Amino acid sequence: MNDQPWITERLAQAPPLGAPAPGTVILNDSKGEILDEGAATDLFAAYFGSDDTQMAVRVVASGDTLGYLSRTQALDLIELSSRGLGESIAQFLPGMSTYAPISLRCPIGGCPANPIVAATFDVMYPPRCPEHPSQPLEFVRS
Numbered sequence: 001m002n003d004q005p006w007i008t009e010r011l012a013q014a015p016p017l018g019a020p021a022p023g024t025v026i027l028n029d030s031k032g033e034i035l036d037e038g039a040a041t042d043l044f045a046a047y048f049g050s051d052d053t054q055m056a057v058r059v060v061a062s063g064d065t066l067g068y069l070s071r072t073q074a075l076d077l078i079e080l081s082s083r084g085l086g087e088s089i090a091q092f093l094p095g096m097s098t099y100a101p102i103s104l105r106c107p108i109g110g111c112p113a114n115p116i117v118a119a120t121f122d123v124m125y126p127p128r129c130p131e132h133p134s135q136p137l138e139f140v141r142s
């Protein structure tokens with residue numbers, strides 16, 4: 001797995017104190033490649049945009065937890081991406097990349113990894129739950 005300084009420098013080792021249990025963003029595609037910043041930013045926008053109560057997200061790549069991205073850090077990323085394009089955040093949200101964020105879930109009841117957002121889903125090789133490494137994740141919706 002290659003190092004991704006653009007994201008690792010923004011990650012904390014733990015979610016913010018008192019925050020609701022964070023969901024998960026899977027940072028690699030179905031080939032195991034780490035997403036570029038634009039594609040990853042789309043996932044964070046989808047994750048935080050779908051639930052205003054989420055204050056952080058666990059960032060996972062190939063089953064390993066890289067760290068936790070706070071809502072504040074995610075908004076910085078989204079703002080930086082949109083500024084360069086001369087567009088408003090609202091216009092940016094649909095994304096410029098070829099990936100459309102998809103929702104996955106761990107079917108084990110009460111799993112703290114849920115909700116899970118990813119860029120790709122290969123039904124033959126579904127990603128595994130970061131909390132339950134033997135458990136394949138299920139596709140929820142696109």
Ligand SMILES: [Zn+2]
Binds near residue numbers: 106108129
């Ligand atoms: Zn799980």
